[in-house]
Structure formats: structure tokens, C-alpha cells
């Protein structure tokens with residue numbers, strides 16, 4: 378009998394176990410073997426159907442998504458990987474950092490930490506020594522990163538229930554303004570770092586040459602036509618970004634430390650939208666920081682609670698997409714956590730464009746970890762992820778029963794995995810403090 382016919386008689390035989398390389402996560406129940414996660418190794422292995430090392434992790438709150446990524450990061454450290462947590466909205470990575478001897482960086486109003494999302498990043502170094510072609514190449518990368526972020530920040534704001542429009546004219550104005558502010562327009566050998574408040578101020582008092590460059594007939598026309606753009610930037614400067622992302626970066630990450638994390642819990646009181654905006658700034662800044670890295674610098678870049686950014690709207694999803702898509706290809710594993718696949722569809726946007734963006738975004742991670750979900754998410758598991766019905770049932774039933782149970786979907790291969798935590802890891806990943814506190818008299 379051929380291998381085609383064999384499964385009819387032995388239907389319970391499924392994918393073979395994965396090779397024992399990388400982080401040992403727990404038990405794979407189809408093969409009854411230990412389960413090892415090694416995303417970069419999987420890319421190199423022609424027998425495993427993944428072509429990028431990125432991971433999306435979905436699941437209801439409390440199903441063990443964060444614990445899984447923390448255990449994964451810890452266990453990959455033995456293989457030389459370091460961890461970068463781009464935004465920790467609940468400060469839950471702090472204990473992990475301190476255990477590893479690293480002080481997490483707190484971001485919040487009234488604290489000295491500033492992160493400039495318009496930082497040049499390592500690409501801006503030694504600008505005066507670059508030849509013209511290389512300078513142009515780098516400028517394209519840097520300016521387009523800034524524009525994507527600004528488009529996301531502006532387009533996430535609303536007029537009524539519509540997003541603030543951001544079209545080619547807005548892009549032209551911002552691009553010209555950024556070039557002017559940095560000195561790129563003048564072909565300077567040293568570029569000046571700029572910030573969102575400086576950008577806003579320049580647009581509010583546009584110099585003649587900016588007005589001309591953007592082909593407006595007069596300063597008056599410039600001001601009239603850019604009112605919405607200026608007001609949106611102004612709102613950011615006075616609102617979500619104030620005291621956090623509005624000045625030059627004050628931190629210098631030690632890339633040799635085992636972990637680095639940016640704690641955001643102080644922003645919680647400002648609301649989900651502010652946290653979403655903060656995550657967007659951090660994601661973009663983090664991408665910049667990783668644009669150049671030492672050879673052999675292997676890192677897991679964690680984006681926990683990504684849904685807060687994604688639900689700001691289509692422009693925020695596009696910005697997230699760009700950050701993942703353009704992230705460093707070699708050595709970095711992008712690990713993004715959301716609740717459910719439709720988070721990528723961006724709130725309320727049911728257009729086919731939004732669906733196409735979500736599907737594209739899903740393709741950026743060939744590995745998906747599916748923790749427990751409610752029955753009502755079953756449809757989207759099938760439609761967005763193409764999960765077969767039997768596997769969908771596992772996600773809504775078996776995985777739902779205990780944290781740590783998940784399907785690991787590698788391309789079209791499905792593994793049924795229980796992640797085991799050591800007693801020490803249980804303490805490091807414990808996130809039910811509030812519940813415990815409520816129970817005690």
C-alpha cells in the first residue's frame with residue numbers, strides 16, 4: 378500500500394515529532410515525544426514547512442500565552458538568544474528581568490525615560506563618512522519608517538467615528554518637513570535628530586521654502602489644507618506622547634544583557650488607546666534599534682498584548698505589519714501576542730482591504746501558537762488561519778481546559794503541545810496576583 382492509502386487504516390498517525398533542537402517546551406501529544414521549539418532551526422530544515430522564524434501567539438486571556446513566551450525566551454538563552462520586550466503593558470516581565478540581573482526600563486509620565494520614535498537608530502551613525510549611494514539608501518529606510526509610524530499615529534485618531542485621513546498630500550508634507558528638520562534637504566553631512574513636537578511646530582509655522590516645496594500657493598493655503606494633520610499631531614504632542622515619546626532618547630540599551638524590557642504599566646490609567654499608541658512608537662523604535670546588529674546577535678523580540686495597538690485601526694495594523702515585515706531577517710525571532718486572529722482585522726473595519734492586510738500580516742509568521750479560545754472564535758480560526766475542523770475543536774475544547782495547552786501550527790503541520798513550567802518558572806510567570814489578592818481577607 379502507498380503512503381497515500383496508509384492514513385485510511387491508521388488515521389491517528391500524524392506529523393512526525395520535530396527534531397530535538399532548541400527550547401524544550403513540553404510534550405507533543407500526537408507523537409508522544411518531547412516538543413522542541415527552534416524557529417531559526419526550522420527555517421533551515423527543508424523538512425519543516427516554515428520559511429520565516431516569526432511566531433504569532435493567540436489565545437484567550439489567562440491561557441498561558443505570556444508564560445509560554447517567557448519560558449521560550451528563558452530556554453533559548455542556553456542557545457545564545459537574548460530577549461527584547463518591546464513594551465510590557467502590565468510590567469509582568471519585570472520579575473523575569475530582575476531574576477536575570479537586569480533592571481527593566483520604566484516608561485511613564487513624570488519619569489526621566491524618553492524614547493524618540495524619530496530616532497535615527499544605528500543607521501544614522503557616521504553619516505559624514507557614507508558615500509552618496511549608501512546615504513541615500515539609508516535615508517530611504519529611515520524616512521519611510523518615520524512616515525509609516527506617523528501615518529499610524531495620525532490615522533489612529535478619529536473624526537467622529539472615521540479615522541483621520543492620511544493621503545499622498547499629508548505624506549508629501551511630512552516627508553518634506555522631516556527632510557528640512559534633519560538637514561537632509563540641504564545635503565548636510567551630519568543630520569540633526571528631530572522629534573514629533575518639533576515637527577508639529579514646524580508645520581504650525583511653515584517656512585516659505587516648505588510651503589513652496591509642497592507646492593502650496595501661500596502659507597495660508599498650507600495652513601488650511603494641513604489643519605487636520607497639524608491638529609492630530611498636536612493632540613499627540615499634548616496627549617498620548619507627552620513626556621514619553623516627545624524628546625531625544627535618554628536610554629542606551631545594553632545589547633549584551635540577557636534581557637531588556639520596557640515597562641508600560643504606568644500608562645494603563647491613560648487608557649488602552651494611549652497604550653496602543655505607546656506600543657506603536659516602541660515597535661517602530663525597536664525596529665530601528667535592530668536595523669544593525671553585531672553578527673551572531675540572536676534575539677527574541679517580544680511584542681506582548683499587540684492587540685492594543687492593532688485595534689487602533691487599519692493604519693495601526695499597517696504600521697505593525699511594516700515593523701514585522703522590515704525587521705531584521707537574520708538572528709531575530711519576532712514573537713507577537715494577540716487574543717485572536719481577527720485582532721489583525723482592526724476594529725470595525727470589515728472591508729476586503731482590511732481582510733487582505735490581516736491575511737498578509739498572518740503570513741509574516743509561519744508559526745502560530747494557538748492557546749484556548751471560546752467557541753465563538755472557531756469560525757475565524759478556520760477562515761483566517763485555515764485550521765481544519767478537528768484542530769479547531771482542539772483549540773476551543775482541549776486547549777481551553779488548562780493554561781499551557783496549545784496547538785503549534787508550523788506551516789501546514791499541527792502539533793498538540795502541553796508546555797510544562799518548572800517550579801521556578803511558575804513563580805516567574807505567575808500573573809494571577811490580583812485574583813490571589815482578592816481571595817485573601
Ligand SMILES: Nc1ncnc2c1ncn2[C@@H]1O[C@H](COP(=O)(O)OP(=O)(O)O)[C@@H](O)[C@H]1O
Pocket residue numbers: 436437438439440441442443444445780781782795796797798803806807808809
Ligand atoms: N504551562 C503552564 N503550566 C502551569 N501554569 C501555567 C502555564 N501557563 C500559564 N500558566 C499560569 O496561568 C496564568 C496565566 O498565564 P499567562 O501566561 O499570564 O496568560 P495570558 O498571557 O494568556 O493571559 C499564570 O499565572 C501562569 O503562571
Ligand SMILES: [Mg+2]
Pocket residue numbers: 439442443444681
Ligand atoms: Mg499575557
